[in-house]
Amino acid sequence: MENCTIYSHDVNMDKVLTVLQSHFDQSAIKVNGTAEQWESVVVTTGKKLWKPGQTLTLRYRQRTVPGYQLPPSGEAIAENLRGMYNYVAGIQAANTGLQELLLAKIATINTELTLIADPAFTAQHAAVIMQLAKEMDAFLFSGNNGVFKTETQGFWDQQGDLLLDTTGASTAATLTVNIASAYFDDHAAVNTxxxxxxxxxxxxxxxxxxxxxxxxxxxxxxxxxxxxxxxxxxxxxxxxxxxxxxxxxxxxxxxxxxxxxxxxxxxxxxxxxxxxxxxxxxxxxxxxxxxxxxxxxxxxxxxxxxxxxxxxxxxxxxxxxxxxxxxxxxxxxxxxxxxxxxxxxxxxxxxxxxxxxxxxxxxxxxxxxxxxxxxxxxxxxxxxxxxxxxxxxxxxxxxxxxxxxxxxxx
Known part of the structure; x- marks a missing residue:
């Protein structure tokens, strides 16, 4: 079993189903909940009488009040993101400028999308994951699996370049940090x-x-x-x-x-x-x-x-x-x-x-x-x-x- 997590500022989960439907037959996709507000999705491929097939399970959670900063709230996802922020801040990074951009990006996160593959990610799964990252303007956290071949856990950008791993190494050149104007307009004065x-x-x-x-x-x-x-x-x-x-x-x-x-x-x-x-x-x-x-x-x-x-x-x-x-x-x-x-x-x-x-x-x-x-x-x-x-x-x-x-x- 392998897993990775996508972190995004986006709260629109409809696009996740749209991406899945562009890669898999509708019969392979089982949605738990409504299309507008699903709880989990399981994609099963390669299933035969003598073979259980490959499954890709997706689940997500979101901040109750979306924003672009991480004030203490007690909410589980927000506290997880605050912990991630402090963890990244404590890494001795070779590229401190990129580290600061990643920290700025973490503060904007509203959605945590977890993907679990059984028994392992396939090339098709990898294509879905990277498209989701691009569609959602996200970064990923992952260890060694069928998507990222690495010796350590790390953070990856939408192109599959390493933003930062636990040793402080990076291969990415930069990272774009976007903030939805609606959040900025509503919260900028409060959060400055x-x-x-x-x-x-x-x-x-x-x-x-x-x-x-x-x-x-x-x-x-x-x-x-x-x-x-x-x-x-x-x-x-x-x-x-x-x-x-x-x-x-x-x-x-x-x-x-x-x-x-x-x-x-x-x-x-x-x-x-x-x-x-x-x-x-x-x-x-x-x-x-x-x-x-x-x-x-x-x-x-x-x-x-x-x-x-x-x-x-x-x-x-x-x-x-x-x-x-x-x-x-x-x-x-x-x-x-x-x-x-x-x-x-x-x-x-x-x-x-x-x-x-x-x-x-x-x-x-x-x-x-x-x-x-x-x-x-x-x-x-x-x-x-x-x-x-x-x-x-x-x-x-x-x-x-x-x-x-x-x-x-x-």
Missing amino acids: PAPDATARKARSEAQLKAMEVKTNRFLPVVTNEATVVIRSAREIAERLVVLSAVNSVAFNHFSGAEITTYLQKNNLWELTTPKEKIFLEHPKEADKMRETWKCEGIWVLLWALKKLSAIGAMDALANLDMIAAEDYPFRGLEGNPAAYIAAAGDMRSSAEILDANDLYYRADWACVDARIKGTGIEVLHPGIVYERHYALNWLISYHEQPWDEVSCDT
Whole structure:
């Protein structure tokens, strides 16, 4: 069995059937669904009484909202394309200009068309695949099969030339990136990076480079000051009280039952997340170990409320013992969290919080890249960076995700 994938900006799937019908008899083509909105197509050729024949199966998926950029959406195809973008950006390419064009092309993709051949692609299949790529103004991703003879997986253009493989090699000269005018007209103003976001990215990259940390210049900007929704001081204080109370169980200062009673008595149970409630009900040792890492989130939220002058080094664990008693949100079972929450007012500016978020976003990418390559970064601790990035994403209302569901896309 062999497969390859076609990636296109085009969302018109009628042309796929038109191309198939130009190469195969209608009797060989079985369409699952309507011609206008089919789910899969199976083409069977060479079938005889004693021979099952060759099959070519086509399936596709598309972005719900077509466009020409890849903002985080949580949609499976969009997240796959974002992962592809970061993967390509991380390849040490011999032709960096062509790599940049491929990255620009990936951002425009709306349709992923997968083709599976059983037992293998034939010459006729190859002709169909290359015609589809041309008709759909697409590029292809494939490994060694009947269409592309190669030792490694790679990206190929409509002429069958190599755009980029996993070793960074290319044979293609250039790549055309087309954007449908309708998408451009509708979305250009919305998707043009704001000047403050662009400047912020440049500052973060410069800071990381000064630390001798690898940066990825293809990572997009983060939300800008005009559109970001920063959590309120009260919301931060409430989250701090719950986090620090639950964290006390992780360090065996109190039992899960004692903290549950404390949170219920102080009308904070509704602000306790589903995962925190499960932990408090059965605080297993392995879960306690994971929960201790929330110190880094507490640290960041205290910084956001100006209880700390700086977040500090990215390889230095948070030291909550240095926080003044009056500034710490959980003061034992007899403490008054309502007073702490009511007193919360002064907090960091949107610019300060976005600066930190942008920096930790890019540092988190460096940690992931190092982990994939089996290397380390002396000045970054992956666990510290991830937990702080998590809290910062919550602070900027990333995807409007609640605390339990915050994602740290890199």
